[in-house]
Amino acid sequence: ILNVEQSPQSLHVQEGDSTNFTCSFPSSNFYALHWYRWETAKSPEALFVMTLNGDEKKKGRISATLNTKEGYSYLYIKGSQPEDSATYLCASGPPIYNQGGKLIFGQGTELSVKP
Amino acid sequence: NAGVTQTPKFQVLKTGQSMTLQCAQDMNHEYMSWYRQDPGMGLRLIHYSVGAGITDQGEVPNGYNVSRSTTEDFPLRLLSAAPSQTSVYFCASSYYVGTSGAGEQYFGPGTRLTVT
Numbered sequence: 001i002l003n004v005e006q007s008p009q010s011l012h013v014q015e016g017d018s019t020n021f022t023c024s025f026p027s028s029n030f031y032a033l034h035w036y037r038w039e040t041a042k043s044p045e046a047l048f049v050m051t052l053n054g055d056e057k058k059k060g061r062i063s064a065t066l067n068t069k070e071g072y073s074y075l076y077i078k079g080s081q082p083e084d085s086a087t088y089l090c091a092s093g094p095p096i097y098n099q100g101g102k103l104i105f106g107q108g109t110e111l112s113v114k115p
Numbered sequence: 116n117a118g119v120t121q122t123p124k125f126q127v128l129k130t131g132q133s134m135t136l137q138c139a140q141d142m143n144h145e146y147m148s149w150y151r152q153d154p155g156m157g158l159r160l161i162h163y164s165v166g167a168g169i170t171d172q173g174e175v176p177n178g179y180n181v182s183r184s185t186t187e188d189f190p191l192r193l194l195s196a197a198p199s200q201t202s203v204y205f206c207a208s209s210y211y212v213g214t215s216g217a218g219e220q221y222f223g224p225g226t227r228l229t230v231t
Contacts, residue, residue, distance in 0.1 A: 034219060043205065044158070046219030089158065091220075102148070102173065103220065107157040 004092050006106035013080050014114055020076045021109040023090030027071035034103060035064055035075055036089040044089060047075075080113045087111070116141050119223035121206050127229045128196040136191040136226050138206030146209045147189040148173070148220070149181065151202040158205065164189055196230045203227050 004025045013019050025033065032051045036044040048057040053068040061078045077084055087110045091103040122137045140147065148163040150173075160173030162181040170181050178200060180192040189208075193200060204227075207220040 036220070043222035043224055044220070045222070049219050091158075102160065102163050102171075104160065104174070105150075105158040107155070 004090060004104050004106040006088075006090055006109050008109060009107065010110040010112070012112045012114065015081060017080050017113075018076065018078045019080055019111065020074050021088055021111075023073045023075070023092075023106055025071050025073075025090075025092040027069055030068045030071070031093040033066055033068075033073050034091040034093075035073070036091065038087040038089055038108070040086075047088075075109075077111070080111070082113045082115050085111055085113045118142065119206055119208055119221050121204075121223035121226050123226060124224065125227050127231065128193070129231055130196060130198060132196050134193050134196065136193075136204055136206075136228075138189045138191065138223060139187050140189075140206075140208040140221070141187065142208060142210070142221065143186060144208035144210045144221070145186070146211070147183065148207045148209075149179070149189070149191045150205045150207065151175065152205060152225075153202050161191065161204075193228075196228075198230045201228060201230045 007022050034049050035047040037047050038044040048064045050066040055066040057064050063076045066073045087108040089105050089108045091105040093103045119140045145166050149161040150158040152158050159175050161175055161179050162173055164170045164183040167183050167186050183189050203225050205225050206223040209220045210218045212218045
């Protein structure tokens with residue numbers, strides 16, 4: 001079983017602060033790296049899927065980078081807003097073609113943004 | 116498109132009872148998965164399917180069965196409910212994108228199950 005770990009577990013910031021979280025995974029088993037945003041009482045929604053070393057993706061104020069050689073990904077939020085408060089999950093899958101649906105999730109980073 | 120739908124939204128069972136959680140998707144996705152979410156444990160994979168007629172076990176398969184007779188449906192069966200199966204269950208689907216395997220997961224709204 002792949003170990004996917006996230007840090008920190010929780011983060012409290014003020015509105016306007018920029019912040020970042022880390023997702024680490026075994027670099028020898030890299031396949032694809034997913035980031036999801038999960039608001040309370042809702043379902044997780046995809047932010048990014050990254051597959052190539054050096055990938056950088058951006059959606060509004062949120063961006064992510066990927067380093068497959070050292071086994072980590074960073075998620076950045078620029079100028080945090082209260083509506084960014086959510087749990088951010090990363091997930092990675094095995095390098096076997098016909099197991100594309102088998103993602104292993106980290107425990108998440110819970111972000112709270114105070115106005 | 117409705118996306119991924121799950122029924123029921125809430126369910127209370129007594130120990131030893133059996134039931135089926137329903138999941139359906141209308142996006143013609145090849146891959147479907149079941150997860151359970153427990154406090155402090157994140158999302159854990161129960162079973163998954165890469166296509167009709169093909170299923171496999173995830174991290175925590177014990178006590179659950181699945182089948183996939185059609186692309187659209189992926190029901191999860193609890194054979195004999197136990198209090199340890201009290202959890203929130205999410206169904207998800209995703210699609211083929213070539214050698215990288217799968218696109219992002221689309222999650223259903225979840226089923227909150229309590230076993231007493």
